[in-house]
Amino acid sequence: MTDISFSDRVAIVTGAGGGLGRTYALDLAARGASVVVNDLGGAKDGSGGDASAAQKVVEEIEAKGGRAIASHDSVGTPEGGQAIVDAAMNAFGKVDIVINNAGILRDRTFAKLSVDDLEAVLTVHLKGAFYVSQPAFRVMKENGYGRFVFTSSNAGVFGNFGQSNYGAAKSGLVGLSNVLAIEGAKANIKSNVICPMAATRMTEDLLGPLADSLQPECVAPMVVYLVSEACEYTHEVFSAGGNRFARVFTGLVPGWYAGKDAGVSAEDIAANIDRIRDEQGYIVPMSVSDEIGVLSEVLKSDR
Ligand SMILES: NC(=O)c1ccc[n+]([C@@H]2O[C@H](COP(=O)([O-])OP(=O)(O)OC[C@H]3O[C@@H](n4cnc5c(N)ncnc54)[C@H](O)[C@@H]3O)[C@@H](O)[C@H]2O)c1
Incomplete structure (x- = not known):
C-alpha cells in the first residue's frame, strides 16, 4: 500500500479549532499539507467568538514542523466564506481540499423550534458550506483538481428526535455534495460526505457510556482518505465512528x-x-x- 501524502496540497478545514476538525487539520498537516485552520471559536450554540481556538491548533501543527495559518472568519456569511478561501490563496497560492466541518447545535422539539434556532443552524451548516465551497470550487475548476468533504450526520440521513433544524441542514449537505460531484467531475473534483460519530463538546450530553470508544481521532482516517488523491470515489456518503467505517447510500x-x-x-x-x-x-x-x-x-x- 502506498503512503497517502499531501505534500504540495493546500487544505481548508472549517471549525478546526477543536473536536473533529482539529484532528483532520493535524493529520493533514502531518502528511505535508498546508492547512488553513478556520474557527470562529464560539460556544456550542454558535454564540460568541474566540480567535485563540484556531491559533492554538496552528501552534500545535507548527510545533510538529507543519505549515498552517489561522482564520477566524465565520463560515456563515458570503464575505466570511470568501475571506477563508482568500486566506488560503494569499498564504499558499491555491486550494486543493475543503473539509466543511464547522457546526453548531440548537436542539428543540419541532413544536418548540424558534425561527432563530432554525436560521442559526441552517446558516452555519448549510449556507456556510455554500459560502466556503463556491469560491473554492472556482479555484479548483481552474486548477483541474479538488476534493470536498461535507459533514452530514446520522441525524440528517436517518433522523433524530429534537433535531429538525440540524437534520434538515445536514441532509441538505448531501444534496449539495452530490451536485458538486456531478458538476466537478470533468475537472477532477471529487465530493463526498462524512457522517461522523465522536465524543466532542457537541455530543458530551448525548453519547453516554459509548463516549469512551468514540475518540474524534477514529473518524479522521476516513476523512483524510476521502480528500486524498488515492480516493477514486465521489458522490458517496460514509459513516465513521469508533474505528468502524461504513458506506451509507440512497x-x-x-x-x-x-x-x-x-x-x-x-x-x-x-x-x-x-x-x-x-x-x-x-x-x-x-x-x-x-x-x-x-x-x-x-x-x-x-x-
Ligand atoms: N461529534 C459527533 O458525533 C458528530 C455527529 C454528527 C455530525 N457532527 C458534525 O461534525 C462537525 C464537527 O463537530 P464536533 O463534534 O467536532 O463539534 P465541535 O463543537 O467541537 O466543533 C465544531 C466547530 O465549529 C466551529 N464553528 C461553529 N460555528 C462556526 C462558524 N460560523 N464559522 C467557523 N467555525 C464555526 C466551532 O467553534 C467548533 O470549533 C459538525 O458539523 C457537527 O455537526 C458531529
Whole structure:
C-alpha cells in the first residue's frame, strides 16, 4: 500500500479549532499539507467568538514542523466564506481540499423550534458550506483538481428526535455534495460526505457510556482518505465512528410498473405497495439521468 501524502496540497478545514476538525487539520498537516485552520471559536450554540481556538491548533501543527495559518472568519456569511478561501490563496497560492466541518447545535422539539434556532443552524451548516465551497470550487475548476468533504450526520440521513433544524441542514449537505460531484467531475473534483460519530463538546450530553470508544481521532482516517488523491470515489456518503467505517447510500428499487395505459388508483397502490417497497434489485443512482435511464427501459418494455 502506498503512503497517502499531501505534500504540495493546500487544505481548508472549517471549525478546526477543536473536536473533529482539529484532528483532520493535524493529520493533514502531518502528511505535508498546508492547512488553513478556520474557527470562529464560539460556544456550542454558535454564540460568541474566540480567535485563540484556531491559533492554538496552528501552534500545535507548527510545533510538529507543519505549515498552517489561522482564520477566524465565520463560515456563515458570503464575505466570511470568501475571506477563508482568500486566506488560503494569499498564504499558499491555491486550494486543493475543503473539509466543511464547522457546526453548531440548537436542539428543540419541532413544536418548540424558534425561527432563530432554525436560521442559526441552517446558516452555519448549510449556507456556510455554500459560502466556503463556491469560491473554492472556482479555484479548483481552474486548477483541474479538488476534493470536498461535507459533514452530514446520522441525524440528517436517518433522523433524530429534537433535531429538525440540524437534520434538515445536514441532509441538505448531501444534496449539495452530490451536485458538486456531478458538476466537478470533468475537472477532477471529487465530493463526498462524512457522517461522523465522536465524543466532542457537541455530543458530551448525548453519547453516554459509548463516549469512551468514540475518540474524534477514529473518524479522521476516513476523512483524510476521502480528500486524498488515492480516493477514486465521489458522490458517496460514509459513516465513521469508533474505528468502524461504513458506506451509507440512497437506493432506487425496481418498483412496480402498472403499464402505459393503466388507470392507476390509490387502491392499486395499496394493492402493490409491497412490490413498490421491495428492496430486491435496487440500484444506487449517481444522478437524475440514472433514474431516467431506468424509467425509459421500463417504458420501452411496453412498446
Ligand atoms: N461529534 C459527533 O458525533 C458528530 C455527529 C454528527 C455530525 N457532527 C458534525 O461534525 C462537525 C464537527 O463537530 P464536533 O463534534 O467536532 O463539534 P465541535 O463543537 O467541537 O466543533 C465544531 C466547530 O465549529 C466551529 N464553528 C461553529 N460555528 C462556526 C462558524 N460560523 N464559522 C467557523 N467555525 C464555526 C466551532 O467553534 C467548533 O470549533 C459538525 O458539523 C457537527 O455537526 C458531529
